[in-house]
Amino acid sequence: MEVRGFAPIKAAVAGMVVWAVHFGIVYGITGIACERGYGTRILLGQPLIPALVLAATALALLFVGWIVVSAYRRLDSELSGEDGEDGPQFTVWLTLAIALLSALAILWEGIPVLLVHPCA
Amino acid sequence: MTPPADPLSPDAPLPNPLPRPEGEVEKLKEIWKTPFGWRFPTVVNNNWIGVLYVGTALLFFVLAGILALVMRLQLAVPGNAILDHETYNQFFTTHGTIMMFLFAVPAMEAMGVYLLPAMLAARDLPFPRLSAYAYWAYLIGGLFFFGSLFFGLAPNTGWYMYPPLTSKPYSPGINADFWLLGIGFIEISAIAGAIEIIVGILRNRAPGMTLARMPLFCWAMLVFAAMIVFAFPAIIWATILLELERAFDWPFFLPDRGGDPLLWQHLFWFFGHPEVYIIFLPAAGMVSMIIPTMARTPLVGYGLVAMALVATGFLSFGLWVHHMYTTGIPQLSLSFFSSASFAVTVPTGVQVFAWLATLAVGRRVTLNVPTLYMLGFLFIFVLGGLTGVMVAVVPFDWQAHDTYFIVAHLHYVLIGGMVFPLLGALYYWAPTAGRKLSDRLGRWSFWLLFGGINLTFFPMHLSGLRGMPRRVYTYPSGMGLEWPNLISSIGAFVAAVGVACVVVDLLRNFRMETGGGGGGNPWSAGTLEWLPNDTYAARSIPRVHGREPLWENPRLTEEVEQGRHFLPGTVTGRRETIVTSPVAAVPQYVQVIPGPSWAHVVAAAGTAGLFTMLTIQLVWLALAFGALAVLATLWWLWTGTDYGPLRDDAEIGGGLRVPVYLAGPDSTAWWAMIVLLLVDGTVFACLLFTHGFLWLVNPEGWPPPGTPLPHAVWPLFSAMGYTGSAVLLWLADRALGHGRAGVILPAVLLALPLLLLGFGADLWGYWSAGLRPTTHSFASSVYANLFWQGLHAAIVFVMALYLAARRLAGMVDPVRRVTFDCVRLFWLYAATQGLAGLVLTHLVPHALR
Ligand code: HEM
Ligand SMILES: [Cu+2]
Numbered sequence: 001m002e003v004r005g006f007a008p009i010k011a012a013v014a015g016m017v018v019w020a021v022h023f024g025i026v027y028g029i030t031g032i033a034c035e036r037g038y039g040t041r042i043l044l045g046q047p048l049i050p051a052l053v054l055a056a057t058a059l060a061l062l063f064v065g066w067i068v069v070s071a072y073r074r075l076d077s078e079l080s081g082e083d084g085e086d087g088p089q090f091t092v093w094l095t096l097a098i099a100l101l102s103a104l105a106i107l108w109e110g111i112p113v114l115l116v117h118p119c120a
Numbered sequence: 121m122t123p124p125a126d127p128l129s130p131d132a133p134l135p136n137p138l139p140r141p142e143g144e145v146e147k148l149k150e151i152w153k154t155p156f157g158w159r160f161p162t163v164v165n166n167n168w169i170g171v172l173y174v175g176t177a178l179l180f181f182v183l184a185g186i187l188a189l190v191m192r193l194q195l196a197v198p199g200n201a202i203l204d205h206e207t208y209n210q211f212f213t214t215h216g217t218i219m220m221f222l223f224a225v226p227a228m229e230a231m232g233v234y235l236l237p238a239m240l241a242a243r244d245l246p247f248p249r250l251s252a253y254a255y256w257a258y259l260i261g262g263l264f265f266f267g268s269l270f271f272g273l274a275p276n277t278g279w280y281m282y283p284p285l286t287s288k289p290y291s292p293g294i295n296a297d298f299w300l301l302g303i304g305f306i307e308i309s310a311i312a313g314a315i316e317i318i319v320g321i322l323r324n325r326a327p328g329m330t331l332a333r334m335p336l337f338c339w340a341m342l343v344f345a346a347m348i349v350f351a352f353p354a355i356i357w358a359t360i361l362l363e364l365e366r367a368f369d370w371p372f373f374l375p376d377r378g379g380d381p382l383l384w385q386h387l388f389w390f391f392g393h394p395e396v397y398i399i400f401l402p403a404a405g406m407v408s409m410i411i412p413t414m415a416r417t418p419l420v421g422y423g424l425v426a427m428a429l430v431a432t433g434f435l436s437f438g439l440w441v442h443h444m445y446t447t448g449i450p451q452l453s454l455s456f457f458s459s460a461s462f463a464v465t466v467p468t469g470v471q472v473f474a475w476l477a478t479l480a481v482g483r484r485v486t487l488n489v490p491t492l493y494m495l496g497f498l499f500i501f502v503l504g505g506l507t508g509v510m511v512a513v514v515p516f517d518w519q520a521h522d523t524y525f526i527v528a529h530l531h532y533v534l535i536g537g538m539v540f541p542l543l544g545a546l547y548y549w550a551p552t553a554g555r556k557l558s559d560r561l562g563r564w565s566f567w568l569l570f571g572g573i574n575l576t577f578f579p580m581h582l583s584g585l586r587g588m589p590r591r592v593y594t595y596p597s598g599m600g601l602e603w604p605n606l607i608s609s610i611g612a613f614v615a616a617v618g619v620a621c622v623v624v625d626l627l628r629n630f631r632m633e634t635g636g637g638g639g640g641n642p643w644s645a646g647t648l649e650w651l652p653n654d655t656y657a658a659r660s661i662p663r664v665h666g667r668e669p670l671w672e673n674p675r676l677t678e679e680v681e682q683g684r685h686f687l688p689g690t691v692t693g694r695r696e697t698i699v700t701s702p703v704a705a706v707p708q709y710v711q712v713i714p715g716p717s718w719a720h721v722v723a724a725a726g727t728a729g730l731f732t733m734l735t736i737q738l739v740w741l742a743l744a745f746g747a748l749a750v751l752a753t754l755w756w757l758w759t760g761t762d763y764g765p766l767r768d769d770a771e772i773g774g775g776l777r778v779p780v781y782l783a784g785p786d787s788t789a790w791w792a793m794i795v796l797l798l799v800d801g802t803v804f805a806c807l808l809f810t811h812g813f814l815w816l817v818n819p820e821g822w823p824p825p826g827t828p829l830p831h832a833v834w835p836l837f838s839a840m841g842y843t844g845s846a847v848l849l850w851l852a853d854r855a856l857g858h859g860r861a862g863v864i865l866p867a868v869l870l871a872l873p874l875l876l877l878g879f880g881a882d883l884w885g886y887w888s889a890g891l892r893p894t895t896h897s898f899a900s901s902v903y904a905n906l907f908w909q910g911l912h913a914a915i916v917f918v919m920a921l922y923l924a925a926r927r928l929a930g931m932v933d934p935v936r937r938v939t940f941d942c943v944r945l946f947w948l949y950a951a952t953q954g955l956a957g958l959v960l961t962h963l964v965p966h967a968l969r
Contacts, residue, residue, distance in 0.1 A: 105435060116451050
């Protein structure tokens, strides 16, 4: 078991950090674009705001996926530890649970762009 | 030295053998003695500071409650004339402000200061004088704030202080300044406490108490403190801006000169919404401790609840704009916040289910006072949550916005979510100090409060739907508002009698029996705060193997009392506490911590004096207090930190030898500095947001055409100054690493003028070009950056001289270097922030043009 490390704590909150960054970005994009009247702009044949928001959402989900996969790997390699739920497994488990909830929240933020007119 | 077999494993023999040496306990008692008589204010023991802190928070609860009663008296019948319009405004503002800032947050922080060391089985948290400082600053500042009411000077614009109502033209008196400076100052105290709590929880757990075995209250307090670190800077920054506008006419919020009042709302609610969860999370943590004890079974879904706490901490930051539904923000942006509102209900729901499931699988639950409060909490909170979901639906909010429906919702959530758990917690944990509170009075208090609260606030839904606006000092008859209001007022008095029962009970039965070993473990709980304790906390520091150590090992209490676990005595002859690793809780070193002192008390009084004198505009006196605060802080640091290696290392039991001094990234001081820099960085992020937001709302140009701008040599000079001083510090660090302590003095004496030069060049550039902060929000934002950077330069100035003095006194060398490291970290941050500020105010506007 790693004695010093703070790394497991950072990994545990990584999913939520991605959510926060994603949130900031989509809110920023919408705020700026609407305020400056870009609400109806077209980018590469797509409406600007929804395209950017969806791209950011996809990217964020990719990040979370990566967090999940790498945590899942650690889960495998450390399964030999006899500590069970009490030991390092716990932080890995926490990483996974938080990442999944983050993915849900990110998805939730991204979907309205398909339903709502951006700058109304 | 061969490492011994893992002394933390459950199979290893107990860390320390019997019999214990003669006089071991007596020595501990002597070292941890509580100062008595006129020296009492110097006390730093967490249990005393914690109890004073909780008591003071309750005092403010009662004071704000009295204001509420007067308001309810006024509103009992239409056209009443107990309070006039202006006084009513002051009353509801002061009531809301005190409840939120002087009661709810401090009460939770206080419970943390009191309970955490015992729960983690630490002798004390790593910075006892810091929590004592936080307490005294809060007490003095809070009383002063409340006092403003008696002079008709209390703020009167609602607890969220929206400009332009709070700008100088509409609030010419100093009422608003009482809020801005008074509350801004309380935030500093809250942040001081949060630093102590974060570092304490991560680094002072009992050996073997891995993250997975940490009591859920500790998880909750960890998230709570982390949220303070990221939320409070926003309100501090907002208050700085508004105060700069009011005092010097810098137009951040005045539209005629490029400002925007919405900036305040963004910054305020970026703090204000998390604030609700900041209050709620520790309460949830308490519930997660009390319910398992009462159901006599471990909490169902421990991991899920820990996850829920962390997730709530994050998601609640995504909600700030939901208070601004009616202010013309784009539809899509609003939907982001609605999404976050719903997302945050997931973790809340997880916790509610965990509590209910625990009650369901538990053995027969006894309906004692803490349990009653838990059930009351669940009932009221769920009801408040339901109306919350209604409010989160955007169109409904347009309807209910600013009516009594909101008042009802807010009180259901706050009282259900925070007051009930807190009162339950008082009844539950009182025996850890001395003895149990009265069961009879407790029951009376519960039923009176439960009935009274529902009687008060349920009818408010009705008056709200019938159109009664909030914040009105009276209402007309004939709109169907008489009955609901009369019932509300009666209910408020019923609830007040309930609160009185609690107060009487506390006065009659609460005792601090330090030395008496506490009141035993009357609820047969499983966690470490129920170990017998004294001024020095537990006799020895237990080795932990699970989440409910007292349930898993029924003999633990006895073993700990016999001194058979870790550190049963003292190894340096001073107050000390074991520092463990953040995840696995493996002992890393024994930290010497300071004892009683006047230094931090004077520092707190000086800080409070600085802010209060500023409020009543006695600038010279304020500066004198400020100087006093700085001197006292230096005295505190000089005598109470960085003791150096008092001996090489020490055995704390089980063959475990650890150092008694540690510098570098594993030291608690380093951690505290990093947390402080996170606070600082968040303020700077708010500064970036300020620039970005004002740029956005000024389409005619940022800077507006015709703004005088400095020649490029000034920012270049400035950048060179900052970079040079950072490089020098980096070199000094390397040299010290190679054992050359002689470089410190020259390096500091050279780097300091460079940093000051960096700041001065930038300031002079703008000033000499003719830019004045009062002309436009661009200019005021530029000067706001300079103000903030100047503050850092001043702090570095003091730190550098302090470091030089320590060095001259022979207290800094290649081993004893915690002071150097802390100064270096802050300094590097200040230089980096200076460079970032240059980019923000020179390069970015240039690029945007
Ligand atoms: C029995 C207890 C309480 C009663 C009778 C009560 C009563 C009131 C009343 C009459 C108002 C003014 C409503 C208006 O005119 O718009 C108010 C506002 C408020 N109360 Fe309470 N209250 C109680 C407890 C609390 C608690 C425990 C908290 C927080 C922890 C709290 C926080 C607030 C806030 C934030 C406001 C809004 C102030 C503003 O509009 O600026 N109250 N309360
Ligand atoms: Cu909110």
